Amino acid sequence: MAEYNSYCKYTRNLDEKNVHRIYHDTQYGFPIDSDNELFGRLLLEINQAGLSWNTILNKQENFRKAYSNFTIKTIANYDDKERTRLLNDAGIIRNRLKIDAAIYNAGVIINIQKEVGSFKAWLNGHHPKTRNEWVKLFRKTFKFTGGEITNEFLMSTGYLEGSHDKNCPIYKDILKKNPKWSSN
Numbered sequence: 001m002a003e004y005n006s007y008c009k010y011t012r013n014l015d016e017k018n019v020h021r022i023y024h025d026t027q028y029g030f031p032i033d034s035d036n037e038l039f040g041r042l043l044l045e046i047n048q049a050g051l052s053w054n055t056i057l058n059k060q061e062n063f064r065k066a067y068s069n070f071t072i073k074t075i076a077n078y079d080d081k082e083r084t085r086l087l088n089d090a091g092i093i094r095n096r097l098k099i100d101a102a103i104y105n106a107g108v109i110i111n112i113q114k115e116v117g118s119f120k121a122w123l124n125g126h127h128p129k130t131r132n133e134w135v136k137l138f139r140k141t142f143k144f145t146g147g148e149i150t151n152e153f154l155m156s157t158g159y160l161e162g163s164h165d166k167n168c169p170i171y172k173d174i175l176k177k178n179p180k181w182s183s184n
Contacts, residue, residue, distance in 0.1 A: 049149055
């Protein structure tokens, strides 16, 4: 993707069945209401660290299956047997730090849900923030969430603008679902 200065330009001429094109056109930048799906996106972003996004997109259904359909409550209760199962699952990224972060972060989100009702409400309650403020908050709250992971998670879920060029046709679809962007 190095010769492109945006994901929109990169995906524009890809086949409609290409995983990047599908993600760009149907998921990237669109708001997510479900806490489990928000958690799933965070889990995917964490697993992408040090790897290509192509790898993660091609394995996203494997992640969904391996991580109990991203059900936060279930993942927060994973034990050593579940950790071992994940470490042996060739369909996902088998990195102990990333697996441990997923389980830990699920527990954090359970506590957030108890405190404010939902992960979505917690995100909304902190919005808007600058990228740097979000990164500080995520580093303080979660494991394995550096600057790039936090930035991509927030852009991919509609909390930070920048996922699409303003002349991208998908940008108009996102504006309908995320009208706060139109004021920027």
